[in-house]
Amino acid sequence: MNGVAAIEARGLTKDFSFGLRGVNIRAVDQLSLRIEVGQIFGLLGPNGSGKSTTIKMALGLLESTQGSCRIFGVPSCEVRARCQVGYLPESPHFHRFLSGRELVAFYGRLCGLRGEELRRRVDEVIAGVGLEAAAGRRVGTYSRGMLQRIGVAQAIVHDPRLVILDEPMAGIDPVGVAEITALIQQLKARGKTIVLVAHELTQVEALCDRIAILDRGRLVVERDLGAEFTALEVSQLSAEHVAELQAWLEARGGVLTTRRVVRSRLEEFFSPRIPATRETPSP
Numbered sequence: 001m002n003g004v005a006a007i008e009a010r011g012l013t014k015d016f017s018f019g020l021r022g023v024n025i026r027a028v029d030q031l032s033l034r035i036e037v038g039q040i041f042g043l044l045g046p047n048g049s050g051k052s053t054t055i056k057m058a059l060g061l062l063e064s065t066q067g068s069c070r071i072f073g074v075p076s077c078e079v080r081a082r083c084q085v086g087y088l089p090e091s092p093h094f095h096r097f098l099s100g101r102e103l104v105a106f107y108g109r110l111c112g113l114r115g116e117e118l119r120r121r122v123d124e125v126i127a128g129v130g131l132e133a134a135a136g137r138r139v140g141t142y143s144r145g146m147l148q149r150i151g152v153a154q155a156i157v158h159d160p161r162l163v164i165l166d167e168p169m170a171g172i173d174p175v176g177v178a179e180i181t182a183l184i185q186q187l188k189a190r191g192k193t194i195v196l197v198a199h200e201l202t203q204v205e206a207l208c209d210r211i212a213i214l215d216r217g218r219l220v221v222e223r224d225l226g227a228e229f230t231a232l233e234v235s236q237l238s239a240e241h242v243a244e245l246q247a248w249l250e251a252r253g254g255v256l257t258t259r260r261v262v263r264s265r266l267e268e269f270f271s272p273r274i275p276a277t278r279e280t281p282s283p
């Protein structure tokens with residue numbers, strides 16, 4: 001790819017040592033990634049696979065054992081690399097005695113916003129995360145999902161070019177997930193780059209342009225999503241005919257990506273002919 005990447009990590013590695021015997025854990029192992037400007041990028045993997053550690057190193061908040069990272073071309077160890085970034089850490093700790101509005105304004109001021117612009121942005125982002133009604137309440141009284149929402153609001157208050165959200169959907173109800181999904185899509189529409197860290201694949205797969213999957217600190221999969229494909233459901237074919245169908249498809253360049261035997265669903269008895277347009281997106 002040409003041009004400067006939003007994030008370019010090369011060989012990032014992190015060893016933690018702890019305990020009296022100095023036990024060593026390699027949390028991230030030789031990770032190289034390039035996240036293009038304007039993408040929604042999903043960093044996925046099971047618990048403990050190294051996602052949060054990767055983000056902290058990428059942001060220069062944690063020193064890497066080896067490797068380096070650049071944000072919009074600036075080495076992430078330099079403070080100016082972080083000016084263009086909004087970050088929601090996992091399990092954030094906020095000042096409990098500030099109201100939601102004061103908290104977001106506090107982060108806005110830290111990022112240089114003042115006066116009318118600060119007030120406008122604070123109102124905008126609080127509305128964007130659906131917290132208007134609770135914005136005057138102390139953050140210490142917020143539920144877990146409300147804390148996540150205010151965390152997303154503080155991450156975007158200064159309108160950064162790159163937004164990194166570590167588990168933004170954690171603890172959020174389905175309506176909240178839909179609201180945050182819409183907010184992320186709006187950010188993308190405005191040209192922002194978004195990195196979503198998650199282990200719940202279903203919440204992010206519809207959003208991401210590209211994903212990377214980590215396992216025990218290593219990059220195991222990196223691929224684009226959203227490429228078009230056709231899904232066929234076939235019933236009442238013998239195993240032999242299914243094998244013939246697969247061979248026919250492969251001879252024509254088709255790739256059979258999923259093959260599983262499913263139990264009949266009752267709805268098929270009521271509507272045996274599923275319309276071909278069922279999953280075709282509207283134009």
Ligand SMILES: Nc1ncnc2c1ncn2[C@@H]1O[C@H](COP(=O)(O)OP(=O)(O)OP(=O)(O)O)[C@@H](O)[C@H]1O
Binds near residue numbers: 025046049051090
């Ligand atoms: N400060 C630390 N000291 C020692 N080990 C750590 C530290 N932070 C992370 N680790 C270890 O590094 C590994 C990766 O942790 P990390 O938090 O990056 O995983 P994760 O993919 O974000 O997991 P989760 O989905 O649970 O948030 C884990 O084995 C974890 O125990």
Ligand SMILES: [Mg+2]
Binds near residue numbers: 051052166
């Ligand atoms: Mg994590």
